Amino acid sequence: xxxxxxxxxxxxxxxxxxxxxxxxxxxxxxxFGSMKDKAEFYTNIWGxxxxxxxxxxxxxWKNADxxxxxxNSLIVTxxxxxxxxxxxxxAAYAVARLNFKGKNLIYMYLLLGIMIPAGVLGIxxxxxxxxxxxxxxxxxxxLIYAAQNIAMGMFIMRGFFISLPxxxxxxxxxxxxxRFGCFVRIIVPLARAGVATQVIFNGLxxxxxxxxxxxxxxxxxxxxxxxxxxxxxxxxxxxxPELFAMLTMATIPxxxxxxxxxxxxxxxxxxxxxxx
Amino acid sequence: xxxKKIDAFPYLMCLAAVVLFTxxxxxxxxxxxxxxxxxxxxxxxxxxxxxxxYLYVFQDDIYWxxxxxxxxxxxxxxxxxxxxxxxxxxxxxxxxxxxxxxRTAIYIPVTLSYIxxxxxxxxxxxxxxxxxxxxxxxVGLDQLILGWLSDARVALFAIIAVDVWKWIGYHMVLYIAxxxxxxxxxxxxxxxxxxxxxxxLRYVTLPMINxxxxxxxxxxxxxxxxxxxxxxxxxxxxxxxxxTEVSLTYIMKTAFTDYNFGKANAMSVxxxxxxxxxxxxxxxxxxxxxxxx
Numbered sequence: 001x002x003x004x005x006x007x008x009x010x011x012x013x014x015x016x017x018x019x020x021x022x023x024x025x026x027x028x029x030x031x032f033g034s035m036k037d038k039a040e041f042y043t044n045i046w047g048x049x050x051x052x053x054x055x056x057x058x059x060x061w062k063n064a065d066x067x068x069x070x071x072n073s074l075i076v077t078x079x080x081x082x083x084x085x086x087x088x089x090x091a092a093y094a095v096a097r098l099n100f101k102g103k104n105l106i107y108m109y110l111l112l113g114i115m116i117p118a119g120v121l122g123i124x125x126x127x128x129x130x131x132x133x134x135x136x137x138x139x140x141x142x143l144i145y146a147a148q149n150i151a152m153g154m155f156i157m158r159g160f161f162i163s164l165p166x167x168x169x170x171x172x173x174x175x176x177x178x179r180f181g182c183f184v185r186i187i188v189p190l191a192r193a194g195v196a197t198q199v200i201f202n203g204l205x206x207x208x209x210x211x212x213x214x215x216x217x218x219x220x221x222x223x224x225x226x227x228x229x230x231x232x233x234x235x236x237x238x239x240x241p242e243l244f245a246m247l248t249m250a251t252i253p254x255x256x257x258x259x260x261x262x263x264x265x266x267x268x269x270x271x272x273x274x275x276x
Numbered sequence: 277x278x279x280k281k282i283d284a285f286p287y288l289m290c291l292a293a294v295v296l297f298t299x300x301x302x303x304x305x306x307x308x309x310x311x312x313x314x315x316x317x318x319x320x321x322x323x324x325x326x327x328x329x330y331l332y333v334f335q336d337d338i339y340w341x342x343x344x345x346x347x348x349x350x351x352x353x354x355x356x357x358x359x360x361x362x363x364x365x366x367x368x369x370x371x372x373x374x375x376x377x378x379r380t381a382i383y384i385p386v387t388l389s390y391i392x393x394x395x396x397x398x399x400x401x402x403x404x405x406x407x408x409x410x411x412x413x414x415v416g417l418d419q420l421i422l423g424w425l426s427d428a429r430v431a432l433f434a435i436i437a438v439d440v441w442k443w444i445g446y447h448m449v450l451y452i453a454x455x456x457x458x459x460x461x462x463x464x465x466x467x468x469x470x471x472x473x474x475x476x477l478r479y480v481t482l483p484m485i486n487x488x489x490x491x492x493x494x495x496x497x498x499x500x501x502x503x504x505x506x507x508x509x510x511x512x513x514x515x516x517x518x519x520t521e522v523s524l525t526y527i528m529k530t531a532f533t534d535y536n537f538g539k540a541n542a543m544s545v546x547x548x549x550x551x552x553x554x555x556x557x558x559x560x561x562x563x564x565x566x567x568x569x
Contacts (some may be wrong), residue, residue, distance in 0.1 A: 022441070240324075254388065
């Protein structure tokens with residue numbers, strides 16, 4: 001009996017190890033490749049670099065203007081959050097905790113967003129944004145990301161607001177708080193977990209998005225990281241070590257942030273999806 | 277008697293969400309449906325041509341190929357992601373040393389963008405210098421060596437494998453959360469009734485994590501229909517010979533290479549109708565919830 005269990009454990013451990021190697025080795029290999037020179041890149045495919053060439057990093061940073069790309073991606077991602085979170089919180093609060101005529105209608109209307117995915121909206125969004133003069137504008141891209149995530153954000157926030165006890169507002173208002181003040185000072189802080197779930201759920205998607213950004217942005221100086229990486233491949237496709245250095249610089253910050261916050265990150269993802 | 281004054285506060289709270297949603301989701305959607313009935317290059321004057329765009333779409337052999345590929349992609353990705361993720365989750369749901377490490381490591385590809393992953397795998401699949409072929413030749417499987425992305429017979433499957441690779445960790449985490457919520461005493465009760473591992477899976481685990489399965493399957497299916505542009509574009513852009521063409525890559529080419537916005541929008545509307553049923557199930561699922569009184 002005991003022996004049988006241990007064989008089972010060994011099999012499980014081997015499967016997990018193989019899985020980890022499959023998941024991690026390509027990324028480690030990208031890191032190795034980024035430090036090889038051109039000749040070694042083609043001859044020493046598997047292993048560690050014999051000599052570390054950090055000049056790939058300097059060249060990639062300069063040629064792709066990576067500093068600006070990071071800033072562009074940060075602006076777009078943070079900007080979208082700054083629009084999306086207040087907007088969905090306010091609406092979700094009204095729908096979850098206030099009584100008014102047409103409330104279910106408004107909620108169902110906004111939830112329809114679940115049925116209209118971004119992939120379907122790509123081409124007409126280009127047309128609408130062009131007519132509004134929002135092409136090649138970070139602000140336009142932020143508005144679009146925010147709008148496309150309203151349904152999901154509303155849904156997540158409403159779930160958190162509904163679970164708070166009803167007496168909260170009454171007590172706050174007796175203390176002389178205005179309704180909006182009470183929402184901002186009492187209710188929102190209690191739904192912190194909902195805000196975190198939204199940030200985790202959407203932040204990475206927006207940071208990594210190519211499809212919508214590619215439709216909206218054509219000016220080089222406005223390009224986000226994914227756009228400029230894709231563009232770099234077209235232009236410098238022969239210099240692989242440099243390309244790999246660029247990929248490494250673009251991915252390492254994300255991986256570090258993820259590994260440091262993995263517990264709350266994974267919980268947030270599970271919470272967002274199970275609620276969704 | 278004075279008419280009861282309407283309280284504006286709740287409406288003001290909803291205003292921004294409704295305006296934003298209307299302007300950038302509902303309006304583009306309506307524009308998309310409307311322009312699908314016009315001959316239009318996206319910039320100059322539009323000319324009404326009724327259902328002709330839809331007719332062109334259905335007469336287009338490449339479109340049918342793209343649809344077939346999209347379905348193959350969706351079915352394979354959904355089955356593989358869910359089976360592998362469920363299997364890994366059932367190992368990782370137990371508490372043991374190193375559990376967090378395995379979970380974190382398998383999750384890392386989820387955090388990377390399709391663009392980065394795509395470029396990386398194009399190089400892994402490279403026929404001469406790539407990791408995959410050099411691995412195959414190292415273990416003596418030279419007869420399996422292929423131009424993974426240049427061979428029209430396997431290119432689509434090569435991309436599907438990358439998509440599965442990226443998302444396994446995500447679905448695994450959701451399945452772990454689902455499995456953790458199954459009460460332990462149900463398993464004990466089943467054991468007392470003499471249930472073996474398979475019976476426990478069939479009669480306890482699967483029914484108890486029903487909603488997790490629904491969510492995972494919905495996410496993988498809709499993802500394969502409406503969110504696979506980035507990976508296909510960067511790896512093959514639909515080639516060779518349209519063998520990896522999917523709905524989205526063909527829509528983008530029709531709009532921004534051929535400047536046929538009318539036809540591109542007709543294809544977008546058809547794509548919308550194809551995912552409508554999945555969106556509807558998800559909506560039903562979400563609105564079926566406790567109501568605040």
